[in-house]
Every structure is written in structure tokens, then in C-alpha cells.
Amino acid sequence: MPAVARLEGARWRTVSLPAGRSSDRRIAATAAFFVSAFEPVSMSALRDALRDLSDDVFFDLLESEEAYLLVLDVPGVSAESLEVAIEDGRISIDAQREKDPAGDYRYLEENRSLFLEVDLPLPDDASDAGGEATVDRGVLELTLPKRGTGEETTIDVVDEDAQTG
Template sequence: MAVNSLTERNDERNVQTREETRSNERYIRPAVNIIEDEEGMVLTADIPGASKESLDVNVEKGILTISAPAQHKVPGTSSYREFELANYYRQFSIPESLDHEKAHADYVNGILTLRIPKSEVAKPKRIAIQVG
């Protein structure tokens, strides 16, 4: 019988091991949407179970890193589980034309929204034409 995609274990779906030669810790790659427009970039990531305080978003050498430990605290003893929580981890290369100093992030209801504007040098400029 085929495996039901709703009940497959996380290690068969989207849980990955980070740096397998160094660590046995497992990570989940959060689903991400990235939209770029003339003002900059907007990244939206689905990170349920993480807290705002534990969420780590940083940019270093053109690499955007999002990481957070997932926290699932429910009183009682688990009698049935279809999924397991693991820490979140995702990295992206982003253009140097973005102004990382002016980045702004919001985390509401498990959704991280990160806005990084383009630097003034990278924005398109209209050049006035002189007559004469």
C-alpha cells in the first residue's frame, strides 16, 4: 500500500540533517515565499511553534540565515503523534544591492515576514534631459 502523504514521518518528507558529518541534530526547512519588487525584497516564512524571542534572522557575507528552535509544550502524556517538531533552519544567498541595515522583521501567528529594502544606489533613477 502506498504511503499516505499526510501521515508519512518527517524524516521521509522535509526534515533534513544539517552538516551530517558534524551533527546528528535534525532540522526542518520552513516553507518560504520571496517576492522582489522595485523597493526591495519581502520574504515570508512559515515557522509554527517557534517563539519570537528564540527566532534568529541574520545576514552575513550575503547569506540570509533563519533559525529557530520549535517549542511544543502541551500538558499530559502523548498517546498518538503524526508529526514531530524539530528546529527550523534555512539559508539563502541574497543580493548585495539590498540594504541590510534597514531590514525589518515581523513575527505573527507563526509567520515571519522580513522586508529588506534596496539600497539607494541600487534603486532605478530617472535622469532629467536638458534642452539646449
């Protein structure tokens, strides 16, 4: 059954088309090409890296014209026990939380990790400067501005023949 990608909200979703005419298959193939050909490779790499994280790590990745926003759940983590760094095209997030059993309780089983270490690729069009990170009620919001395309620059063209003649 042919498939075509369509935009739903902020994500592309593959939708199966009913079997039928060969034109349906051509439409599906064309749509799949355009979805993959025009998606920035680095965004794809970042999304893949996020999807490869443990099932215990919850995140959202958002994009605007000016910036990327990574929202990552880090329950029990404060700003003092959280380190975010960008170096050599990588985003590094290290979080640590304290777990002290209340009162006279002791652990019978301990499944919640005390540490979170995340290493992600920085999108090619994201700036490694000017990022902002906040943590509020166990939710980290990391804003990474995109590199500006800047204003148009006009370059003077010199006619070598006119100068020598």
C-alpha cells in the first residue's frame, strides 16, 4: 500500500494510501522524496538522537523561525545540580537529583535513576552562543537561537577591463 507524508501539527506523519492506480504510488514516492530531501539533515540527527534516549526520558522538541526549544523532564533536579554545555557541535546535559527516603523508610526497590546524561547533536543552523536554559518544577527548557541569515550584503563587482584601459 503506498504511503504519503502529511503535516499534522508540527510533525510529519506517514499515511497509507489505498492500493490502486500507479499514479497513487508515484504521488507517494514524490511526497516521500520532498519530505526527506528538504528536511535539514541535522534536525533529523537531533530527532533521532532524542528518540534513542531511554523510555524514561520525556521531551518535546519545538522549532520557530528564530530558535529551537528543547523541553526535557528532569524531575527532582534543581538548577544547582544541572549542567548544560555546548561544545564541538554537541549539546551536553548532565543532571543529578537527590533521593532521600522519608522518615524511617528504606528502599526495597530503587528504579528511578539519580543521574541523567544526554549528549545530542547541535543542529547546523543553531548558534552555539546565546542559548538560554531554565528549570522550573522539574522541567528544563533549553532555547537555542538559530544563526541569523543576516541582512543582504551587496558586493561591488569591479570591471578589470575598464580599470586597465
